[in-house]
Amino acid sequence: MTIEDVQKHPDARNMPINKVGIKDIRHPFAFNDKDSRQQATVGTFNMSVNLPHDQKGTHMSRFVALLNEDCQQLSIQSFGALLKAMVAKLEADTGFITANFLYFINKSAPVSGVKSLLDYQIQLKGEWANGKAKIEIKIIVPVTSLCPCSKKISDYGAHNQRSHITVDALINETVFIEDIIQLIESQASSELFSLLKRPDEKHVTELAYDNPKFVEDVVRDVANALNENELISAYTLEAENFESIHNHSAYAVIENNKQT
Amino acid sequence: MTIEDVQKHPDARNMPINKVGIKDIRHPFAFNDKDSRQQATVGTFNMSVNLPHDQKGTHMSRFVALLNEDCQQLSIQSFGALLKAMVAKLEADTGFITANFLYFINKSAPVSGVKSLLDYQIQLKGEWANGKAKIEIKIIVPVTSLCPCSKKISDYGAHNQRSHITVDALINETVFIEDIIQLIESQASSELFSLLKRPDEKHVTELAYDNPKFVEDVVRDVANALNENELISAYTLEAENFESIHNHSAYAVIENNKQT
Amino acid sequence: MTIEDVQKHPDARNMPINKVGIKDIRHPFAFNDKDSRQQATVGTFNMSVNLPHDQKGTHMSRFVALLNEDCQQLSIQSFGALLKAMVAKLEADTGFITANFLYFINKSAPVSGVKSLLDYQIQLKGEWANGKAKIEIKIIVPVTSLCPCSKKISDYGAHNQRSHITVDALINETVFIEDIIQLIESQASSELFSLLKRPDEKHVTELAYDNPKFVEDVVRDVANALNENELISAYTLEAENFESIHNHSAYAVIENNKQT
């Protein structure tokens, strides 16, 4: 007995579809970054391809098969090959994959040197078109920001808070996540750590006070650093301060496409 | 033609059900608090009743009918009547309603006096059993906390951050939400405001620096205030600091049941 | 005593900022749609303006003041005036506002005619540039989808599920939200209702079975309807099925810019 393939039916509406696929599927994999270090993580994937005007549906199960068969390891360098394999398996022209996952760096506290893991939210975004891959990476880096106005106008103290600096960049595939994170952290009032001994806490408190920055300062300083990095060809950059004196955020955005 | 009522079928599994009903239904209503002031808001409701062992199912549509017919206005004082009406409509013995919504207070900035709305997440929780209602309220109050250790050990500055103080209290129905919020805010390093002019920002910065508190201090001080309030007979109280120097929270919990 | 205005300081980095402002501030307002009907709701707002290269910071408190002073009522028609007022108050050239809120329609069940409210997530997005406003609206419409493949290959039954059809459209300001929602709902396997009596449940069950659609069918049919609507000049349209047989979604996207 053969079972009819409804998806393969012709379609008369004359309407091509930009993207069709699967969304929010969870999948574990090992991620490789700098110095070939590998870390195990769990990703949430969206995978899609184009669909020509004359075909009723795509074959959704092939996306899942690809993930289970060909995605035990992942890196920025291998992401293009995954896109190419997907487009081939789905018999499509263009393809899109996004993978969201947590990435950890084993940081040393600034004075004591004690080690602890800090987590970063990463989104790898790839597009396959005209026979080649375009890779973007979005990184959310949590930092401390300390308000220059509050410091200036107050007799003592200054409000500060956790902030997110988010970079969404079109990258050369030789870039390392860890390097972008360090570039970003060095522009904040202070970077964060999971584990701080008292001498470390004294250090980061005074460092932030010595280094006050508005969201406007943060995006300008990170933009300046991104502009000088040749592995990044375009970016959208956002800083968001979860204000300690308000119940809303302050935020700022700079966009730059070096290619135009 | 009559349509069979499957829910009314008998059930032979001899298994009563504690709660059966609807979850995450959105509904707009006007909420009344202190001085009979009314504010329009949108709630997310869960509504359920018990089901005896010998009945196959409850009548889910009656919960929705009750919400659409009898829930244009809501207050702590009227919540018991809503519970009673639900249990009657569903022909049940016990009933449970939770309503989550945002509540606004029009606050005056501490120096300039300029007015702005600040939002608070509220959960009203009611249980009907043995012919009477038990009403609990959960309030999340966003505040500033400033770290005593960071202040003490640093030559200048002190890390501070937005924090949530959450009180889940068994209440007498004559209590006002606004009064509980003020009780909580007065125990933080500083309360929050949506709109602060520069003299206000100077004030809250210095106030927080003069008033450093660990999460431990916050829960102890709020607990002390709750213990003295006769309209509250039991509570679970949590403080959570979204640490500006870490990517995780510090938190503390005190529970007290005055009735035991 | 005057307090220094740090934000007004000059800035030498020669770096203009695309957007700077406030994010995730909650605010209650009355929304006006078709037939001048007004409904009270609570929104979450982002508000931002550009900042020239030579100014250190924007004046964040002015956004909050605008919201508290000038935003008790909102409609698609009035959104442009709010943008214009913001840009004037912040002394900027360009401005952006997004407002997310729940919108309710009082629907009649298809057979019994019984009334109940159904909720829709709305995002109003406005941009002010070159002295005029561009208004977009994003609407998430929850519907039922029933799988044509499952129906065709099975001897009985067919898997179906709740789906979201999301339209993000550049609109003429005379459009009504309610009309776009009806346009979308009429293309699903069935629309949703909060309250259904048994004859209604029979109706929607059979309607969905008579009207099977893949995500691909849904986006094609909604796209066709949007193409014919002259009040919409560009759109991104997504259908997402929360598959009842998988733990992930199926989705499809069609984009169309009629202006190019």
Place this chain on the structure above:
Amino acid sequence: MTIEDVQKHPDARNMPINKVGIKDIRHPFAFNDKDSRQQATVGTFNMSVNLPHDQKGTHMSRFVALLNEDCQQLSIQSFGALLKAMVAKLEADTGFITANFLYFINKSAPVSGVKSLLDYQIQLKGEWANGKAKIEIKIIVPVTSLCPCSKKISDYGAHNQRSHITVDALINETVFIEDIIQLIESQASSELFSLLKRPDEKHVTELAYDNPKFVEDVVRDVANALNENELISAYTLEAENFESIHNHSAYAVIENNKQT
């Protein structure tokens, strides 16, 4: 130079604290379940201890140190030792740890036998008191539910949807997560799979239609199975249907403490 230890200061408020610690810290680890199979995953942890009335604060950094030093591997069997180590390190009497993470099972499709991973949300919850550990596990199992009323009253078809069956159980530490999941899945209208070929899709469609269940039926049938399992001594069990014909859920709860 010694840095003052503010947390160690005495406290005069005479107010012991039930729980104090850290919340929402992310940490990668390897989880061991049945047949000593190990899977890499990423967890979100809350860790706390009691604080006596006469001590100002706890030592938050010790929780983070414990996680980084002693938590590369985790299992239900080892969770008690982690609790014991934490309470010792913090010099406390009682301790609490919750760990939330995704767990994967490599399932075979029902007809084709093709393999794919399905994900489950797990929460391990441990409490240390009186020198011993109490371990609870919460598992969210996504399944298909098909409505018996819709099937009965309709000439053809039946609405169905994805549902969550959540079991929060006090367990004997010899229990395996995989066994509880299978116990739960066998009581649904159908279990879910990430990858289904057409013969598999026909199978699960017909299986669900042959096996209609209300949320009430699901909780009764799962409760019956849990009652017979001697490794589970108490549980709260919830079924939630993300109704395909409504924009809200239907849900039911059964609680049972076999020890009383």
